[in-house]
Amino acid sequence: MKANSYEIVKTYMGRIPYDSDLLEQINSFCIENNIKCGMANIIGAVKQAKIGYYSQYKQSYKTLEGENLTGGLEIVSCTGNISIKDSKSFAHLHIILSNSEGIAFGGHLMPGTIVYAGEFIIQEFKGPDLVRSIDETTKLPLWTL
Ligand code: ZN
Numbered sequence: 095m096k097a098n099s100y101e102i103v104k105t106y107m108g109r110i111p112y113d114s115d116l117l118e119q120i121n122s123f124c125i126e127n128n129i130k131c132g133m134a135n136i137i138g139a140v141k142q143a144k145i146g147y148y149s150q151y152k153q154s155y156k157t158l159e160g161e162n163l164t165g166g167l168e169i170v171s172c173t174g175n176i177s178i179k180d181s182k183s184f185a186h187l188h189i190i191l192s193n194s195e196g197i198a199f200g201g202h203l204m205p206g207t208i209v210y211a212g213e214f215i216i217q218e219f220k221g222p223d224l225v226r227s228i229d230e231t232t233k234l235p236l237w238t239l
Pocket of ligand 1: 202
């Protein structure tokens with residue numbers, strides 16, 4: 095395993111606006127605040143969600159949406175990292191959502207997840223740039239270390 099070493103330089107805590115796109119908000123916040131490396135943690139609720147499942151067989155994302163992911167869901171956990179992709183800040187987030195029965199669904203957070211209420215904590219790290227590029231084996235944009 096390869097890894098870089100980082101120090102936490104700043105911690106942000108804030109609220110995500112009603113009716114906004116969760117992934118877009120986190121990415122915009124990172125770009126506006128020049129956060130190139132860090133981690134994010136979000137809880138709250140969404141009106142609807144779009145989550146991805148990466149098919150290792152097809153080597154592409156399948157988008158999950160619709161009946162199970164509409165009508166209001168709790169964000170049980172949404173966590174991930176911030177690094178650089180295509181020369182700009184990029185948040186890679188995974189999310190677990192639960193419905194009125196407490197049944198959970200989860201996956202890779204996609205655009206189209208609309209916030210009802212959201213609270214975030216973002217920690218900015220100082221250290222070497224971590225840049226994503228397409229990995230030949232998995233066809234995923236992975237870190238180049
Ligand atoms: Zn993912």
